[in-house]
Amino acid sequence: MRVLAAMSGGVDSAVAAARAVAAGHDVTGVHLALARNPQTYRTGARGCCTLEDSRDARRAADVIGIPFYVWDMADRFHEDVVDDFVAEYAAGRTPNPCLRCNEKIKFAAVLDRAVALGFDAVVTGHHARLGADGLLRRSVDLAKDQSYVLAVLTREQLDRSIFPLGDSTKAQVRAEAAERGLAVADKPDSHDICFIADGDTRGFLAGRLGEAPGDVVDASTGAVVGSHSGAYAYTVGQRRGLHLDRPAADGRPRYVLSITPKTNTVTVGPAEALDVSDVHAVRPVWTGGARPDAPVECEVQLRAHGDVVPATVALDGDRLHAELRRPVRGVAAGQAVVAYRPDPAGDVVLGSATITG
Amino acid sequence: MLDEALEAYVATAREVGNASSLHAAGRRARRRVEESRERVAAVLGARPSEVIFTGGGTESDNLAVKGIFWARRAARPDRRRVVSSAVEHHAVLDAVDWLAQHEGAEVGWLPVDAVGRLDPQTLRAELDAHADQVAVVTAMWANNEVGTVQPVAELAAVAAEHGVPFHTDAIQAVGQVPVDFGASGVAALTVTGHKLGGPTGVGALLLARDVPATPLLHGGGQERDIRSGTLDTAGIVAFAVAVETAVKGQQEYAARVAALRDDLIERVRQAVPEVIYNGDPTDRLPGNAHFSFPGCEGDALLLLLDAQGIACSTGSACSAGVAQPSHVLLAMGADDDRARSSLRFTVGHTSTQADIDALIAALPAAVDRARRAAALRTPR
Numbered sequence: 001m002r003v004l005a006a007m008s009g010g011v012d013s014a015v016a017a018a019r020a021v022a023a024g025h026d027v028t029g030v031h032l033a034l035a036r037n038p039q040t041y042r043t044g045a046r047g048c049c050t051l052e053d054s055r056d057a058r059r060a061a062d063v064i065g066i067p068f069y070v071w072d073m074a075d076r077f078h079e080d081v082v083d084d085f086v087a088e089y090a091a092g093r094t095p096n097p098c099l100r101c102n103e104k105i106k107f108a109a110v111l112d113r114a115v116a117l118g119f120d121a122v123v124t125g126h127h128a129r130l131g132a133d134g135l136l137r138r139s140v141d142l143a144k145d146q147s148y149v150l151a152v153l154t155r156e157q158l159d160r161s162i163f164p165l166g167d168s169t170k171a172q173v174r175a176e177a178a179e180r181g182l183a184v185a186d187k188p189d190s191h192d193i194c195f196i197a198d199g200d201t202r203g204f205l206a207g208r209l210g211e212a213p214g215d216v217v218d219a220s221t222g223a224v225v226g227s228h229s230g231a232y233a234y235t236v237g238q239r240r241g242l243h244l245d246r247p248a249a250d251g252r253p254r255y256v257l258s259i260t261p262k263t264n265t266v267t268v269g270p271a272e273a274l275d276v277s278d279v280h281a282v283r284p285v286w287t288g289g290a291r292p293d294a295p296v297e298c299e300v301q302l303r304a305h306g307d308v309v310p311a312t313v314a315l316d317g318d319r320l321h322a323e324l325r326r327p328v329r330g331v332a333a334g335q336a337v338v339a340y341r342p343d344p345a346g347d348v349v350l351g352s353a354t355i356t357g
Numbered sequence: 358m359l360d361e362a363l364e365a366y367v368a369t370a371r372e373v374g375n376a377s378s379l380h381a382a383g384r385r386a387r388r389r390v391e392e393s394r395e396r397v398a399a400v401l402g403a404r405p406s407e408v409i410f411t412g413g414g415t416e417s418d419n420l421a422v423k424g425i426f427w428a429r430r431a432a433r434p435d436r437r438r439v440v441s442s443a444v445e446h447h448a449v450l451d452a453v454d455w456l457a458q459h460e461g462a463e464v465g466w467l468p469v470d471a472v473g474r475l476d477p478q479t480l481r482a483e484l485d486a487h488a489d490q491v492a493v494v495t496a497m498w499a500n501n502e503v504g505t506v507q508p509v510a511e512l513a514a515v516a517a518e519h520g521v522p523f524h525t526d527a528i529q530a531v532g533q534v535p536v537d538f539g540a541s542g543v544a545a546l547t548v549t550g551h552k553l554g555g556p557t558g559v560g561a562l563l564l565a566r567d568v569p570a571t572p573l574l575h576g577g578g579q580e581r582d583i584r585s586g587t588l589d590t591a592g593i594v595a596f597a598v599a600v601e602t603a604v605k606g607q608q609e610y611a612a613r614v615a616a617l618r619d620d621l622i623e624r625v626r627q628a629v630p631e632v633i634y635n636g637d638p639t640d641r642l643p644g645n646a647h648f649s650f651p652g653c654e655g656d657a658l659l660l661l662l663d664a665q666g667i668a669c670s671t672g673s674a675c676s677a678g679v680a681q682p683s684h685v686l687l688a689m690g691a692d693d694d695r696a697r698s699s700l701r702f703t704v705g706h707t708s709t710q711a712d713i714d715a716l717i718a719a720l721p722a723a724v725d726r727a728r729r730a731a732a733l734r735t736p737r
Contacts, residue, residue, distance in 0.1 A: 295603030
C-alpha cells in the first residue's frame with residue numbers, strides 16, 4: 001500500500017513509520033506544522049510542534065530512508081482544535097484537545113488530503129491495536145494505551161488507518177528505535193497540551209477569554225463562599241485552587257460540582273455530590289460491530305486514563321446513555337464516554353460519544 | 358561539482374600551506390590563490406584586485422549590503438537609506454531588513470512589474486527623490502525563482518548618475534547569461550561556487566576599488582582588509598576553475614538548455630492548458646521555467662512529482678519546513694493562491710529530452726490529484 005506516516009518528531013511515530021516500511025508499504029513521511037509561529041509552541045524536545053520536532057522527524061525519515069515533507073496544518077489546527085478548546089471551556093465544558101486533533105486533523109484533514117493525493121492509508125504511532133478484523137483495541141501497554149482518544153474515529157477513518165505499535169510496550173518501542181539507529185530513541189514522552197507552552201492552562205484561557213470575576217456558590221446552602229476570576233478555569237471534580245473564604249459547615253472538603261457560564265458561577269459541594277450513575281452523551285460513533293438496537297452490557301471509560309466501570313449503554317438516534325453499575329466521581333461534560341467490550345486479546349472499542357451531563 | 362573543479366580541489370588540498378605564510382609552502386599556496394583571482398577576474402571583466410574571496414553567496418551579499426551601508430553612513434551619518442527590489446533573494450532581503458531593524462536604516466523597496474522586472478525609471482524616481490540619503494542600491498542580476506533577468510547595466514547607470522554604489526547579486530546569472538563586471542558598471546557583484554559547478558562554501562564579491570566597505574569579519578586582514586580569515590586555497594582554486602569553465606561555456610550551454618526549456622514550456626502548456634507561465638518571456642535565465650497551476654498547491658504537486666523521480670521546487674520554506682507563498686510572486690502581483698500554486702522546473706547540465714518526456718508523462722495526473730487535494734482545503 002502507499003501510506004502516509006504522520007511523524008511528530010517523537011519516538012513512537014518514527015518507529016511506526018519504520019515498521020510500515022518493514023511491512024512492505026511504500027511510505028512517505030509527513031510532519032504536521034501546527035503552530036502559526038513555531039516559536040510560540042512548547043519548546044524543548046518534548047513532543048510536537050516545535051522546530052526541534054520538525055528536525056527530529058526529518059532526521060528519522062532520513063534514517064528510515066523515506067521521502068519527507070512538512071504539511072502546514074496550522075490554520076486548521078487553530079480553528080478545529082485551539083479555538084474549539086477555548087470555546088468549550090468558555091461553555092463550561094472540559095474538552096480533550098488530543099481527541100479533537102485526531103478527529104479533525106490527523107484522521108480528517110490529513111487523511112483526506114492523503115487520499116486525494118493517492119495514498120491508501122495514514123500510519124501513526126498511537127498505542128492502540130487495529131487488526132485485520134477492523135476492531136480498535138487497547139494497546140498491550142495499558143499505561144500507554146491511546147484507544148480512548150482514538151475511539152472517536154468512524155469506520156471509514158479506521159479503515160484507512162494503520163497503528164503499527166499496538167502490540168508493543170513503550171519500552172519495546174524505545175529499544176527498537178535504538179536498534180534502528182533512530183536518535184529519538186531516548187526522547188522524553190510528550191505530555192500536557194502541545195499548544196500551551198508552559199503547561200499553564202488557566203493562564204492560557206485567561207489570556208484568551210479575559211478575566212471574568214464571579215461567585216463560587218455552595219450547592220446546599222446557595223451561599224456565596226468565594227470568588228473566582230473566570231468560571232472557565234474550573235473543571236468538574238476539581239478540589240485544589242478553589243480559595244474558598246468560608247469553610248463548609250461540616251468542615252469537609254468541597255469540590256467543583258458544576259460550572260454555569262450563563263451566570264458565571266462555579267458551584268461547589270461535598271465529594272458524594274459528584275457521584276454520577278447516569279451519563280448522557282451526544283454524537284455517538286459505533287465501530288465495534290453493527291450499531292446495536294438494544295442496550296449493551298459493557299464497560300465505559302469517562303476520561304483519558306480514567307477508571308473503567310461496568311455499564312449498560314443504549315443508543316437512541318444522536319444520543320447515547322450509559323447507566324453505570326457503580327457511581328463515578330467527577331464526570332465532566334465535553335469529555336468522551338468510550339464503551340469497551342472486555343476481551344483477552346485487548347479490550348475492544350465499541351463506540352464513543354461526547355458527554356453532556 | 359564539475360570534474361575539472363573537483364580534480365583541482367583534490368590536487369590543491371593535498372598540498373600543505375597557508376597562503377598568508379611567508380615560507381615556501383605559503384608562497385606556493387599564495388600563488389594558487391592569486392592565479393585563481395586572476396582567472397576569476399579575467400572571465401568576469403574585473404581587475405584581480407577587485408576580487409574578494411568569501412565563504413559563498415550569502416556572505417558576499419551581506420558584505421556588500423551591510424559593508425557598503427556602514428562605510429558610507431560612517432562618512433555621512435544622514436546617508437542611511439538602502440534601496441532594494443522587492444524580489445531579492447533572502448540573503449539580500451534579510452540583510453536589508455536587519456539594517457532596518459538594528460541600524461536605523463530606511464528602506465526604499467522598489468516594486469517590480471508583472472513579469473518581475475525592475476524598471477530603471479522606478480529606480481530613477483527613487484534616486485531623484487532620495488539620492489543624498491542613499492547608502493547603497495542592491496538589485497539582483499537574475500531572479501532565482503522566476504528567472505527574470507534585470508536590466509542591470511541600465512540600473513547601474515541610473516545609480517552612477519546619482520553617485521550611489523550599485524550592488525547586484527549575480528549568483529543565478531554567472532554561467533547562464535553574459536556577465537561582465539566592468540562593462541555593466543556595477544560597483545559590487547556577488548558570485549558563488551555551487552551554482553556553477555564549483556564547491557559549496559566558496560564565493561566572491563567583486564568590489565570596485567573606489568567603493569568603501571566595512572568588514573563583517575575582523576582578523577588577519579586578508580582580502581584587502583575587507584574579509585579576514587585564512588584563505589581556503591583548495592576551495593578558491595576549484596571555484597576559479599568552475600567560474601572559468603562556466604563562463605567560457607556559457608553561450609553553448611545557454612543555447613542547449615534554452616532549447617530544452619522551450620520544449621518543456623510548450624509541452625507543459627499543451628498538457629495543462631490553464632497553466633500560467635511566470636516571469637519575463639524573453640529576458641530570462643535559459644534553464645528556468647516557472648508556472649502557476651491554478652487550483653493546485655505547489656507542495657502537493659512537488660510531492661507527487663518527486664514520487665515519480667521528478668525534482669522541482671516551490672518557493673521557499675520557513676525554518677520548520679512549511680512552504681511559504683513566494684514573496685517574488687506576491688511582488689509580481691500574484692494573489693496568495695496563485696503564489697502557492699507555483700512550481701519551478703530547472704533545466705541544467707545533466708537534463709535530457711527524456712527527463713522532459715518523463716515530466717510530461719507524469720504531470721497531468723499529478724495536477725489532477727493535486728487539484729482534488731486542494732479542493733479539500735479550508736479557505737484561508
